[in-house]
Amino acid sequence: MRSPLPILLFLPLAACVVEEVPEEAGPCVDEDRDMDYVAGLAVESELGFYSAELIDAVPAPPDTGENTWILRVTDGSRAALSADGIVARPWMPDHGHGTNPATWPLVDSGDGDTLRLEGVDLIMPGLWRIALEIPASAGEQDEVRFFFCAEG
Numbered sequence: 270m271r272s273p274l275p276i277l278l279f280l281p282l283a284a285c286v287v288e289e290v291p292e293e294a295g296p297c298v299d300e301d302r303d304m305d306y307v308a309g310l311a312v313e314s315e316l317g318f319y320s321a322e323l324i325d326a327v328p329a330p331p332d333t334g335e336n337t338w339i340l341r342v343t344d345g346s347r348a349a350l351s352a353d354g355i356v357a358r359p360w361m362p363d364h365g366h367g368t369n370p371a372t373w374p375l376v377d378s379g380d381g382d383t384l385r386l387e388g389v390d391l392i393m394p395g396l397w398r399i400a401l402e403i404p405a406s407a408g409e410q411d412e413v414r415f416f417f418c419a420e421g
């Protein structure tokens with residue numbers, strides 16, 4: 270006859286495995302409002318006048334500390350905009366604060382096509398909305414919103 274002892278010994282171990290907490294828990298584990306970063310991520314503007322393509326980001330994906338992005342912003346006829354007057358405004362929607370300075374100017378990369386956002390300092394982990402504010406002088410006032418969760 271078989272002894273039930275091995276089964277009894279196994280039960281506490283099974284319970285322990287089920288309740289195990291993931292080791293890499295962080296501010297972004299349960300975040301579902303953020304975008305999955307890929308090089309070339311394209312986002313339409315809020316009013317639909319423009320599209321912005323995030324060609325490259327350092328670090329990738331975006332994180333706390335200094336972030337540098339290469340972007341292409343295009344209008345409805347797919348013509349690339351110059352950086353003139355476009356700023357990035359980072360904001361933490363859950364905390365009600367942005368960065369210091371509040372806005373970061375885009376600059377032309379020099380290739381006539383792409384724009385550069387240099388050293389944007391995301392000061393803490395969590396969800397960030399990074400809005401590219403396009404002025405009326407570009408044709409229409411509109412903004413493109415990127416959402417990324419900084420792991421820290």
Ligand SMILES: [Cu+2]
Pocket residue numbers: 361364366393395
């Ligand atoms: Cu915050």
